[in-house]
Amino acid sequence: MQLSLLENAAPRLNAEDRVKALRSQLEYHNQRYYQLDAPEISDAEYDELLRELVMLEERYPELVTAESPTQRVGVAPAGRFHSVIHRLPMLSLENAVNDHEIRAKLDARIKKELGLADSQPVSYMCEPKMDGLAVELVYEQGMLTIALTRGDGVTGEDVTKNIRTLRGLPLRLKGEGVPTLLEVRGEVYLSLDAFQKINRDREENGDPPFANPRNAAAGSLRQLDPRITARRPLSFFCYAPGVVEGASFSSQHEFLSTVAGWGLPVNPLARLVEGVDGAVAYYNEMQGLRESLPYEIDGTVVKVDSFLLQRELGEKSRSPLWAIACKFPPRQAETLLEDILLSVGRTGVITPVAQLRPVEISGVTVSRATLHNWDELAAKDIRIGDTVVVERAGDVIPAVVRVVVDRRNGSERTVLPPIFCPECGSAVVRIADEVAVRCMGISCPPQIRESIKHFASRGAMDIEGLGEKVVEQLLSLGLIHTVADLYRLTKDDFMRFERMGDKLASNLLTALENSKTCDLGRYIYALGIRHVGERTAKTLAQAFGSLDNLEKATVDELTSIRDIGATVAQSIATFFTNTDNRAVLRQLHESGVHPAVVAKTVGGRMSGKNFVFTGTLTRFSRDHARKLVEDQGGNVVGSVSRKTDYVVAGDEAGSKLIKARELGIAVLGEEEFLILLNAH
Ligand code: IVH
Numbered sequence: 172m173q174l175s176l177l178e179n180a181a182p183r184l185n186a187e188d189r190v191k192a193l194r195s196q197l198e199y200h201n202q203r204y205y206q207l208d209a210p211e212i213s214d215a216e217y218d219e220l221l222r223e224l225v226m227l228e229e230r231y232p233e234l235v236t237a238e239s240p241t242q243r244v245g246v247a248p249a250g251r252f253h254s255v256i257h258r259l260p261m262l263s264l265e266n267a268v269n270d271h272e273i274r275a276k277l278d279a280r281i282k283k284e285l286g287l288a289d290s291q292p293v294s295y296m297c298e299p300k301m302d303g304l305a306v307e308l309v310y311e312q313g314m315l316t317i318a319l320t321r322g323d324g325v326t327g328e329d330v331t332k333n334i335r336t337l338r339g340l341p342l343r344l345k346g347e348g349v350p351t352l353l354e355v356r357g358e359v360y361l362s363l364d365a366f367q368k369i370n371r372d373r374e375e376n377g378d379p380p381f382a383n384p385r386n387a388a389a390g391s392l393r394q395l396d397p398r399i400t401a402r403r404p405l406s407f408f409c410y411a412p413g414v415v416e417g418a419s420f421s422s423q424h425e426f427l428s429t430v431a432g433w434g435l436p437v438n439p440l441a442r443l444v445e446g447v448d449g450a451v452a453y454y455n456e457m458q459g460l461r462e463s464l465p466y467e468i469d470g471t472v473v474k475v476d477s478f479l480l481q482r483e484l485g486e487k488s489r490s491p492l493w494a495i496a497c498k499f500p501p502r503q504a505e506t507l508l509e510d511i512l513l514s515v516g517r518t519g520v521i522t523p524v525a526q527l528r529p530v531e532i533s534g535v536t537v538s539r540a541t542l543h544n545w546d547e548l549a550a551k552d553i554r555i556g557d558t559v560v561v562e563r564a565g566d567v568i569p570a571v572v573r574v575v576v577d578r579r580n581g582s583e584r585t586v587l588p589p590i591f592c593p594e595c596g597s598a599v600v601r602i603a604d605e606v607a608v609r610c611m612g613i614s615c616p617p618q619i620r621e622s623i624k625h626f627a628s629r630g631a632m633d634i635e636g637l638g639e640k641v642v643e644q645l646l647s648l649g650l651i652h653t654v655a656d657l658y659r660l661t662k663d664d665f666m667r668f669e670r671m672g673d674k675l676a677s678n679l680l681t682a683l684e685n686s687k688t689c690d691l692g693r694y695i696y697a698l699g700i701r702h703v704g705e706r707t708a709k710t711l712a713q714a715f716g717s718l719d720n721l722e723k724a725t726v727d728e729l730t731s732i733r734d735i736g737a738t739v740a741q742s743i744a745t746f747f748t749n750t751d752n753r754a755v756l757r758q759l760h761e762s763g764v765h766p767a768v769v770a771k772t773v774g775g776r777m778s779g780k781n782f783v784f785t786g787t788l789t790r791f792s793r794d795h796a797r798k799l800v801e802d803q804g805g806n807v808v809g810s811v812s813r814k815t816d817y818v819v820a821g822d823e824a825g826s827k828l829i830k831a832r833e834l835g836i837a838v839l840g841e842e843e844f845l846i847l848l849n850a851h
Pocket residue numbers: 262263264298299300301302303304305321358410411472491494496
């Protein structure tokens with residue numbers, strides 16, 4: 172074993188080729204995913220390619236380039252954002268709220284200004300008005316160098332590190348005629364899918380959900396830790412030039428198609444129309460499309476297409492004369508809040524739900540709305556009997572936005588969080604650091620119902636046919652009490668249902684039978700352990716390989732797994748120490764529920780060897796080190812014991828290093844660790 176092994180030129184040359192190949196594959200898949208909306212590989216496969224590239228770049232730092240896809244994964248927190256003055260102020264737009272205003276405030280004014288006859292049509296570029304936040308990107312010599320928020324229009328905040336994590340944005344422009352300087356403005360937004368997923372994750376972690384995709388996008392972009400932004404799939408559409416040197420455009424439509432050619436994302440719904448009638452038709456068309464788009468739009472933007480005419484028209488104070496925002500009517504309505512109901516969820520969280528006098532909001536009748544949590548209820552001072560503004564915003568569940576205080580007559584009633592569970596009467600607790608109020612009853616009916624529904628649901632055991640109605644009947648007939656009882660059901664049991672045919676009963680039994688061999692990740696998720704969502708369950712399945720191993724894992728071992736923090740680890744350990752849970756798991760096992768064990772790498776050179784990492788690693792991340800060990804069949808554990816084979820110590824290693832020395836365990840520096848793994 173010699174240091175020169177690391178400096179050997181041959182592997183580096185191979186690595187260089189591999190790095191290039193990986194980069195072009197990753198860029199290709201980014202484009203398929205973000206720009207063409209036609210991915211060819213799964214997220215897991217993408218992550219695998221990215222991980223390999225990260226590993227190679229960490230081993231050969233001289234191969235890292237600014238435009239490498241690894242530079243999107245997010246770097247350490249910056250502390251705070253720096254203010255930067257925009258070279259050209261970022262203006263906002265005047266609003267029109269209906270077709271009459273589009274004609275009067277835009278078309279008529281322009282014609283007057285330019286001295287055009289009423290009959291002479293102006294060419295307009297029409298675009299969806301994205302409901303996100305405005306950002307300016309600066310490309311110098313084709314490389315993305317700075318990204319700024321709009322701020323107050325004059326000064327923005329430097330969010331470059333965060334913007335670099337957007338996988339749909341090129342870090343380097345491609346193609347012909349890339350200018351020396353290109354400032355482009357556009358909107359950062361979140362797709363509805365991404366928004367809903369972020370909120371599900373937040374609720375799983377006891378964090379309050381974002382009210383709408385715009386807030387979620389803004390919150391994600393303004394994260395001081397770009398590693399968090401990297402996990403939020405933000406997107407971007409370009410819509411206007413800033414300062415440009417080394418290229419020129421004669422119109423908005425030419426600008427959009429040119430930047431699209433350089434690899435920048437442009438909304439495919441943008442369209443050139445002739446005359447204001449075309450702009451009005453576009454506005455109506457987009458309003459019809461609004462509900463079926465995968466992202467939120469709050470209107471359309473109409474711009475004079477010709478840049479020459481734009482210059483001639485100029486701007487007044489804060490908005491240009493050549494463009495207007497045509498806003499859609501808000502998806503809001505006022506109605507009476509008749510009652511505040513208490514809803515008990517799967518994990519016992521009791522949330523306030525508004526019962527409303529039914530009201531129609533853009534074609535949908537709304538009679539319930541979420542009030543999110545008790546803090547929000549108090550902050551908005553929402554009372555029974557209030558007239559409230561209800562909004563449908565990017566989510567299927569409407570929310571109460573605010574109270575119309577002027578409509579109060581003094582008879583309104585405040586509701587406080589309950590002390591006892593409305594369903595089972597058990598005491599309610601409020602957990603520190605959580606906004607949630609939780610029923611601790613172990614036999615609370617809605618909790619049982621929701622957890623059985625969760626067990627059978629698609630992402631979990633995927634038992635087709637075992638939905639809300641069936642679960643409710645099984646419970647009310649006393650046929651099941653826990654998920655383990657599901658596997659003892661017979662055809663006769665199902666035939667006791669009001670509406671159940673022979674075929675349906677057989678299908679249910681087959682679905683139950685098939686679920687017995689589902690994969691381990693789904694099974695772990697199905698158990699409904701608090702803080703363990705689909706992704707965490709998958710990670711656990713991969714790390715432990717069997718439920719048995721997971722059950723035996725200590726909190727230390729759990730926290731040594733990538734993405735598993737102290738709260739999650741504690742919650743898993745608590746779940747498995749509960750005797751009721753253990754009994755259910757044993758019964759499930761006895762009924763033949765044997766989820767497929769994920770194979771661990773066996774027979775690698777480090778097979779059976781236990782590694783502990785301590786201190787700050789500087790050559791590579793812990794995740795990366797773990798992968799290196801696991802790739803060779805070794806294990807990474809959290810604490811030092813006699814079973815530990817190697818302790819890898821970074822800077823400022825503390826008690827674990829002392830313990831290793833006491834036990835006489837081999838201590839390696841980072842360099843030595845790499846040599847050990849590279850040795851043949
Ligand atoms: S053009 C000077 N185009 O709407 C013209 N803006 O109310 C600058 N927005 O701050 C804006 N989609 O954040 C333009 N296709 C689009 C847009 C758009 C969304 C936002 C943008 C701007 C605000 C103006």
